[in-house]
Every structure is written in structure tokens, then in C-alpha cells.
Amino acid sequence: MSTPTQESRRHQVVVIGSGFGGLFSTQELKHADVDVTLIARTTHHLFQPLLYQVATGILSEGEIAPSTREVLKRQRNARVLLGDVSDIDLEARTVTHSTLGHQTVTPYDSLIVAAGAGQSYFGNDEFARHAPGMKSIDDALELRGRIFGSFELAELASTPAEAERLMTFVVVGAGPTGVEMAGQISELARRTLKRDFRRIDPTTARVILLDAAPAVLGSFGEKLGDRAVKRLTEMGVEVRLGAKVVDVDSTGIEVEHGDGRRERIESVCKVWAAGVSASPLGRQLAEQSGAGLDRAGRIEVDDDLTLPGHPEVFVVGDMMALKGLPGVAQVAIQGGRYAAEQIERTLTGRERKGPFEYFDKGSMATISRFSAVASVGKAQFSGFFAWVLWLAVHLVYIIGFKHRITTLLHWTVSFLGRGRAERVVTEQQVFARQAISDLGPQFSPELPPVADGRPDAE
Amino acid sequence: MSTPTQESRRHQVVVIGSGFGGLFSTQELKHADVDVTLIARTTHHLFQPLLYQVATGILSEGEIAPSTREVLKRQRNARVLLGDVSDIDLEARTVTHSTLGHQTVTPYDSLIVAAGAGQSYFGNDEFARHAPGMKSIDDALELRGRIFGSFELAELASTPAEAERLMTFVVVGAGPTGVEMAGQISELARRTLKRDFRRIDPTTARVILLDAAPAVLGSFGEKLGDRAVKRLTEMGVEVRLGAKVVDVDSTGIEVEHGDGRRERIESVCKVWAAGVSASPLGRQLAEQSGAGLDRAGRIEVDDDLTLPGHPEVFVVGDMMALKGLPGVAQVAIQGGRYAAEQIERTLTGRERKGPFEYFDKGSMATISRFSAVASVGKAQFSGFFAWVLWLAVHLVYIIGFKHRITTLLHWTVSFLGRGRAERVVTEQQVFARQAISDLGPQFSPELPPVADGRPDAE
Numbered sequence: 001m002s003t004p005t006q007e008s009r010r011h012q013v014v015v016i017g018s019g020f021g022g023l024f025s026t027q028e029l030k031h032a033d034v035d036v037t038l039i040a041r042t043t044h045h046l047f048q049p050l051l052y053q054v055a056t057g058i059l060s061e062g063e064i065a066p067s068t069r070e071v072l073k074r075q076r077n078a079r080v081l082l083g084d085v086s087d088i089d090l091e092a093r094t095v096t097h098s099t100l101g102h103q104t105v106t107p108y109d110s111l112i113v114a115a116g117a118g119q120s121y122f123g124n125d126e127f128a129r130h131a132p133g134m135k136s137i138d139d140a141l142e143l144r145g146r147i148f149g150s151f152e153l154a155e156l157a158s159t160p161a162e163a164e165r166l167m168t169f170v171v172v173g174a175g176p177t178g179v180e181m182a183g184q185i186s187e188l189a190r191r192t193l194k195r196d197f198r199r200i201d202p203t204t205a206r207v208i209l210l211d212a213a214p215a216v217l218g219s220f221g222e223k224l225g226d227r228a229v230k231r232l233t234e235m236g237v238e239v240r241l242g243a244k245v246v247d248v249d250s251t252g253i254e255v256e257h258g259d260g261r262r263e264r265i266e267s268v269c270k271v272w273a274a275g276v277s278a279s280p281l282g283r284q285l286a287e288q289s290g291a292g293l294d295r296a297g298r299i300e301v302d303d304d305l306t307l308p309g310h311p312e313v314f315v316v317g318d319m320m321a322l323k324g325l326p327g328v329a330q331v332a333i334q335g336g337r338y339a340a341e342q343i344e345r346t347l348t349g350r351e352r353k354g355p356f357e358y359f360d361k362g363s364m365a366t367i368s369r370f371s372a373v374a375s376v377g378k379a380q381f382s383g384f385f386a387w388v389l390w391l392a393v394h395l396v397y398i399i400g401f402k403h404r405i406t407t408l409l410h411w412t413v414s415f416l417g418r419g420r421a422e423r424v425v426t427e428q429q430v431f432a433r434q435a436i437s438d439l440g441p442q443f444s445p446e447l448p449p450v451a452d453g454r455p456d457a458e
Numbered sequence: 459m460s461t462p463t464q465e466s467r468r469h470q471v472v473v474i475g476s477g478f479g480g481l482f483s484t485q486e487l488k489h490a491d492v493d494v495t496l497i498a499r500t501t502h503h504l505f506q507p508l509l510y511q512v513a514t515g516i517l518s519e520g521e522i523a524p525s526t527r528e529v530l531k532r533q534r535n536a537r538v539l540l541g542d543v544s545d546i547d548l549e550a551r552t553v554t555h556s557t558l559g560h561q562t563v564t565p566y567d568s569l570i571v572a573a574g575a576g577q578s579y580f581g582n583d584e585f586a587r588h589a590p591g592m593k594s595i596d597d598a599l600e601l602r603g604r605i606f607g608s609f610e611l612a613e614l615a616s617t618p619a620e621a622e623r624l625m626t627f628v629v630v631g632a633g634p635t636g637v638e639m640a641g642q643i644s645e646l647a648r649r650t651l652k653r654d655f656r657r658i659d660p661t662t663a664r665v666i667l668l669d670a671a672p673a674v675l676g677s678f679g680e681k682l683g684d685r686a687v688k689r690l691t692e693m694g695v696e697v698r699l700g701a702k703v704v705d706v707d708s709t710g711i712e713v714e715h716g717d718g719r720r721e722r723i724e725s726v727c728k729v730w731a732a733g734v735s736a737s738p739l740g741r742q743l744a745e746q747s748g749a750g751l752d753r754a755g756r757i758e759v760d761d762d763l764t765l766p767g768h769p770e771v772f773v774v775g776d777m778m779a780l781k782g783l784p785g786v787a788q789v790a791i792q793g794g795r796y797a798a799e800q801i802e803r804t805l806t807g808r809e810r811k812g813p814f815e816y817f818d819k820g821s822m823a824t825i826s827r828f829s830a831v832a833s834v835g836k837a838q839f840s841g842f843f844a845w846v847l848w849l850a851v852h853l854v855y856i857i858g859f860k861h862r863i864t865t866l867l868h869w870t871v872s873f874l875g876r877g878r879a880e881r882v883v884t885e886q887q888v889f890a891r892q893a894i895s896d897l898g899p900q901f902s903p904e905l906p907p908v909a910d911g912r913p914d915a916e
Contacts, residue, residue: 043610043883060518062880067606069654070881079656082610099614138884148525152501152540156557196527198537406864406879421864422520423528425501426596 010035011347014095014108016085016281018045018068020329021114021317025336026078032344036078037106039097043082044068046137047398049329052177054140055271056147056184057192057420061137063407064398081106085115085281090288090310110312110343113281114336117318117327120277120296127248131170131270134177143271145425147185150269151193152425154200161266167205168267170253172245173274174211175219176365179228181271182209183367186235192420207237208265210255211274212244217365217373219326220380224373227382231367245274276327278319285315294321303355305339311346314339322356330361364390369415468493468535469805472553472566474543474739476503476526478787479572479775483794484536490802494536495564497555501540502526504595505856507787510635512598513729514605514642515650515878519595521865522856539564543573543739548746548768568770568801571739572794575776575785578735578754585706589628589728592635601729603883605643608727609651610883612658619724625663626725628711630703631732632669633677634823637686639729640667641825644693650878665695666723668713669732670702675823675831677784678838682831685840689825703732734785736777743773752779761813763797769804772797780814788819822848827873 011034015022018040026038044065053059069080083097083104094107119133132142147169154166167189171182189205196202209216209232215225216232216239229239240255243263247254252266278297286293289307292300298321299307305320307313316339317332325331338356345352362376364386372387374380381389391411398404410421469492473480476498484496502523511517527538541555541562552565577591590600605627612624625647629640647663654660667674667690673683674690674697687697698713701721705712710724736755744751747765750758756779757765763778765771774797775790783789796814803810820834822844830845832838839847849869856862868879 043606044881057520060520060880061882062515062518065882067654067881073653079613081614083614099611104614137882141884148501153557155537156539156541156562195531196525406867409864409867422518423502423525424519424523424595426599 011109011343012037012107013110013112013343014039014106015112015114016040016088016095017114017116017279017317018042018080019048019114019116019317019332021116021332021336022112023068023071023336024333025112025114025314025316025340026072027075028337028340029077029344030075032077032340033347034077034110034343036075037081037108038068038072038078039081039083039085039095039106040068041082041084042068042137044137045071048135049176050394050398051134051137051140052180052184054137054422055134055143055181056188057144057423058184059407059410060422061141063410065137088113088281088284088288090285090307090313093312108312110346111314112336112339112343113285113313113315113319114317114332115279115281115319117276117278117296117298119272120275121272122275124248127245127272130248130250131172131253131272133272134181135276141426143269144422146269147188148423148425151189151197151200151202151205153268155197157200163200164206165251165266166268167200167202168208168265169205169269169271170208170210170265170267171271171273172210172253173272174209174213174216174239174241175273176217176363178209178211178271178273179217179232179365179367181273182207182232182237183235185271186232186237187368188420190236208267209237209239210243210245210253211241214241216241220363220365220373220375224375224380224382228365228367228373231371231382235368276318282315282319285313289313292321296321304342304352305335305356306342314342323358325358326363328363331358334358364393366390469567469801470495470565471568471570471801472497472564473570473572474498474546474553475572475574475737475775476500476538477506477572477574477775477790479574479790479794480570481526481529481794482791483570483572483772483774483798484530485533486795486798487535487802488533490535490798491805492535492568492801494533495539495566496526496530496536497539497541497543497553497564498526499540499542500526500595502595503529506593508852508856509592509595509598510638510642512595512880513592513601513639514646515602515881516642517865517868518880519599521868523595546571546739546742546746548743548765548771551770566770568772568804570772570774570794570797570801571743571777572773572775572790573737573739573777575734575736575754575756577730578733579730580733582706585703585730588706588708589630589711589730591730592639593734599884601727602880604727605646606881606883609647609655609658609660609663611726613655615658621658622664623709623724624726625658625660626666626723627663627727627729628666628668628723628725629729629731630668630711631730632667632671632674632697632699633731634675634821636667636669636729636731637675637690637823637825639731640665640690640695641693644690644695645826646878648694666725667695667697668701668703668711669699672699674699678821678823678831678833682833682838682840686823686825686831689829689840693826734776740773740777743771747771750779754779762800762810763793763814772800781816783816784821786821789816792816822851824848 013034013036015038023045045068047064050064072078083099085097087096094105121127150166154163157163169185171178186207189202193202216228217225242258243255246256254264282297282299291308299315300321301315305314316335318327342352364374366372372390373382374386471492471494473496481503503526505522508522530536541557543555545554552563554563579585608624612621615621627643629636644665647660651660674686675683700716701713704714712722740755740757749766757773758779759773763772774793776785822832824830830848831840832844
């Protein structure tokens, strides 16, 4: 497949990140005459589109986060290193990364930067403690603990107001992740937990979906956005648009409405699914190369995904700003493969391909079981058919990771039945996290007898 | 099923603990004319016999730790409260428990204490940080992070000595849990991870099983103990008996052999599966009632499992000392059911049953895939047949928790193939835990090129 290069040393490709961009570019280099070093902060690849299912107890973390080195075990020209990249030196062509505080410098001939994006709190990083984001397995497990933990604490609350605050869930951000989280928390409360408690009635839980923008699922267009609002409302989710979050603390969230009116919502468990902010490595690359950065910290790359003036450095996925392409899996996958192909063409003396062209395969979001919205080209679907499409596409995409069968089973259990198999809250999550222990003084010294306060008890 | 009692107030049963003793006694009271309040520190029941499979990446935590309130959701006379019991007042007949530092007092008419046991470090609690125990989901997830994390760090080590220290695993305690952990870590290194790395060769990992006692699986008898040693040795596990642990730190463990000779073993990842120590509630009960405590802190109960002088208080499972019964699931299950039946008999005016009689269903431990030891009555089995028996028994017992199918699938994948589905290490586990970050200064500033140091690479 590849032609021989100088005998002494193979072309060194360094890939930063084990997300869609990093993993797919590495795999695309499988037959190239190169050594690939993939450096990532986590030991797993993350199938981020299903992260909300880990946060709400449907799938286990292992099912959506296969070990990166297991995925790449048979690709003998690739090695995987656990490390946090702190510096990229474009002149020396080195990447500095550290593990447990100790630094390593790895040289590259070609570099693919796919370090992704983190959650953005729009300058209010102190919100993070009270409203975790939805970007990592750590986030999802923390939220799983908070969501299930809130119901546990509500069962112990001494007044209806306390129980209500514990059973009010606020999701900030009405993009696909926010919509999916709001829908799942509502199903959890109304179906899964329906008969699990004795004092509280989980079906009375409030789920509020907030966005400063005037629409839900803005990128899906007005028609599907309206469908989503309708379905969410039927499910009991309160959708509040044009509502900007101005403050978040341990027991509530404050929003400013379009008319300037401020409102405080009492809520213990908040989820932040609003903005994203590209990896801080973007700023470094911009400073060294003179490339521009957009507001989300993404690098304005040339139309072949390279850093201006650096044909050996590719930026793909959520870190890249090009023609307004969205931060979705397909952009990262296609960008990663394109970068890998360009590197291989250069090495084998072929001409590089023309500008990167994104093929939009469409987008979709589930709202509840049996109901989704999907937009494929000019066609738009909603309801059951869109949900079947969602199911099929996600099953196909998860195949590569061997977890198709267990995932299908977990889905069968939770879509057809009521069970959720993955509900573990660790002691650490309930007891040790400061964010929740701020709530301490609100519990009652004496509990009413069993079965109080539940209309259908006994 | 039950006769009516006074109209005003039903008999209140409080159960402390959601382990085998607590859960099975609560379920046994399903048709009794009582209110049952189960108070536990975790929101899940734990199927402890399979904890080692979570620690070694085979099963997810949800599969062995179903939500207690989901298991009990249809039992309308039972409520579940999350709480840590701090005090039992035998005179006032109340239990004081706290959640997030806030106290609640719950009165009882009958009490079943099934708070179990924690790991014992025999007075050296400072060992815990360097050698986590194997008693909770938190323990298993921490160990999962350390075991898989050690290989990740070894791949980055700068010298063979560092890599060796990171690939030396020490399991302290040669009871069933220790034997199962040692066997699984060995299989992990020799089969699952075989081709995952480029610089290190995981099949050269050392697994050392230590015990101060002269035998492995002492409670199984000499013949099965010898079989286990033989099989473990074939798998590459180094079994060292008569070796007492005298010190543990972040990079090693020091043992004293029978002849007084001391030896330090360089090892980063240590597992403590040695002693157990009953819940500290035992001491309280002993002080108030005058009951004796054995060396492991277990309460010497009357032959009907009650606290001396307190026919309304039952102690079951790992907290109870009676005729040398072991701390195994069956003792807790049978004890819990017995206690529940005694309470129901008393309430319905029937005579209480005679002394508790334990029916020994046998014991078993897996050593590797396709190989186990089992002792049932006078019959002893080892090898493949014992393994099939183990598989069948555990599948049957896990049925009640709906996870049979996914468990069977995960087992198929990991016993027949090489994969382990649940390998996630959270960022917190790799980076934030002091215990591992003590290792910081041992990594190399420069890495050799890909494929170095692996005889079979490329």
C-alpha cells in the first residue's frame, strides 16, 4: 500500500485527541508508511452522541467509551499514549505532553490536532460546580449521581418546598444534548421511578429546558424545532426560550427573560448543555501561526484543514472553524479521514486533494422513546419513523466497538420495559462532593411514616 | 397472610443495610403486617461475589449493583432511605441516621442489624490509601482505574525497573476474593491486554498472591487449596504463603516471611483482600447489651440471632458471630430470612422457631476461565466442572436482578473472546488521586520510537 521512504526513520504522525477526529484519522493511516502516536487525556474513545444515556442510567460507561488502545490494538503502526498536551511548538515540530505532572516531548513530521472542545460557561466558570457539563464520562457519571441522588434526597426532605426544589431539574441549552437530557430526565421521573418511592411522587418532578435563543434545536430548522417543543411539552417538559442564565448556585438558577424580567428557579440538579469552547491548544496554534480564532476559540483553518502557513499541521473536528461547519461527529470523522489521506498522498508523492468538502449525512435527536426528529438533506422526519432511523444509525455506528449487542439489550429493557440497568451512585458522588453537600441543612429531623404523601401508596 | 394488629399503628421494622442480610429479610417480610424501613449508606444492593469482575473490567457496576428501591418497588410495605446509621438506642428503640450530615431519628419495634463488614487493615489503616480493599463499588472502580492505569503508566515509563514496578500486582489475602482477583489480573495481562501495547509486554506482568496463613482458600480444605495453587501457578501467579505484610507505601509492599526474613516487593498497584472488620455499630450494640464481640468486631448473638436480652433486635450476616459461621452470602441470606420469620411469628401470636440452623450449600471460587474449585457437602470439585457449576449458580442468583442476560453476554465475550467491555478509567481516577500521583517523578522526558522493546512488534 505504501512506498518506502528513507531507511533511517519513518515519517512520524502525531495525533492529539481520541475523539472522532483523532481516532478516525489514526485508523485511516493504517496502511500508510508512517508511525502514528495518538496522545489523549483519557484512555477511552467517547461515543459522545450517547453520553446522555450514561447520565440517565440506560447504558454503562464502558458501552459508549471503548478503550482506545483496544480499538487500535491490531494497527501495528499506531501507539497510544495517555497524556495531556500542554504545548505545541510549530517551529521545532514537537508536542509536549504530561502524565501525572511529568513532561514528555514527542517530535512530529505531520500533526493532526483533534483535541475537541470543552463546555463553555461564557465566562462564568464558577457555574460549573453547580451545573456540570455534558462533555466527558466524568461529567455523565457525576450527573447520574446527581439526578438519581436528587430523588433519594427528596424522599428525605422535610417540607414540600424542599422536595420540590430537589425534584426540579433544569437543563440549560436546547441543542440536541439538552433536548435529549430533558426528555430522558422526564421519562426517568414519569416511567422508570414512578413506583420507586413512598413519600414523593416522582411523576410530579419538573423538568425545565432553558435557552437564551428563541428556538429549540435551532440547527434543525423551525418545523422540526416546533415538533420537538410539542413533543417535549406533551412529556411534561417546560420549555422556556429567550431566557438567559445570569446566575447559578447550589439551590437554584436565575434567568433573565427577553423583557428584562429576572426570575429565580429553585432547583438542586442543573445540567449545562449550552456553549462549547474549543481546546485551549487552539489559542497557542493561532498565536504561533497568525491564524484567526472564532468566538468559541476555534481555529480558522485553510480550506484543506491545515493551519495557515503549516501544510504539515491539520486541525479537525470541534477545534476547527471552516465555513460554519457544526461541531458534530460527522465533521470530525470526515475531517480526520481527509487529513490522513492528505498526509499519505504527500508521502507517496501524489498531489494533495482539493479543499475539504463536508458531506452532510443529516442530523437527528431523540426526544423520548419512540419519538425523534431527523433531518436528512431536504427531507425532515419526526415521530416514530425518525426514532427508528435514529436507532438504526446509532446501532450501526456503535458496531465498531463491539458493544452493539449489549447496547441493544439495554435499549430493549429501557424502551420496552421501565428498567434502567445502570443506576449506581457511588458514595463519593452522594456524600463527598461539595456541590451537593451544600444542601445539608435542609433535611428533616423526623420522617413521617411510610406511605405518607403518596396518593397511590398501599 | 397476616392478622390485623391495633388499628392505630403498624409494627415498625427497621432494617439496617442493603446487603444480602438486609435485602432478603426485607423481602421475607413482604406479606407481614408491618412497615419496613430499610436504611442503607448506598442506593444499591451489592452482589459482592462478583465485585472482582467489576474491578477487572468484565461487568459494569450496574450489573452487580441494582438499585435497592427498584428491587423493592413492588413491596408496598417497605420504604428505602439513604442514610448512614450513627446510633442505635436499645432503650428508646430508635435508630439515628444521617444524610449529608443531617440527622434523622427513626423508631422501631423490631430491628434487624445487617450493616456488614468493611475491610480490616489490622490496625494499619494508613495502608488503605496504597492498597484499596474489595468491599464496595467505590473500591472496585478505584481498583479498575489503578489496574488499567498501571499498564498505561508502564507504557510511558523511562526504565525497565519503573515499568516492572508498574506491572507488578500484589494481592494480599488468599481467600476467595484474593484468589479470584489474582487469577483475573493474570488473565487480563496475559490474554486481554496481550497486544494492546507497543513498548511493554503485558504478558510479562507479575501477579503475586500473598497470605500470612500457610494455605490458599483455607476454608476449602487442603485438597482444593492445593489444586488452586497449582492452577494459579500455571497461570503465572506467584503464590507466597506464610508472608505477613508489615508495610505498604505508594511504590511497594514489605513482607515478613516465616523465618523472620523481610522482603520488599516493588509494586504500584496493590489490592487488599485480607481481613474484614464488622461495622462499628457492633461495638455500640455490645456496649449497650453486654454482648461479647469477637476479634473481627462481630457480635456474639444468641442462637436465635438476637442480641442477648433483646428479643426484638436481630443481628445477621457479617456482623454476627455464631458457631464460627463464615461471612458469606448464604449465612446472611438465611439469617435475614430467619429473623424476618421470627418477627412475623411473634406478631401473629405463633411460637418462635428454635435456634438458627445454617444449611451449608457449599462454596466455590473461580480461578480462571474454565477453572474453579467448589466444595458442596462432602463432595469436592475442581477444574472445568466446578467452573460450570460456578457459572450456573451465579447466573441463577443474579436472575432476580434482571441482569442475567447482559451478564451472560459479557461473560461470553470475555471468556470466549479476549475482550473486556468495561475498562473505563475516569480522569479523576488517573489524575486526581494522590495515591497514584505520588508516582509523578518517575516518567521519562523522552520516549523511544514506536514499537521499541516489544519482541513481536511489527
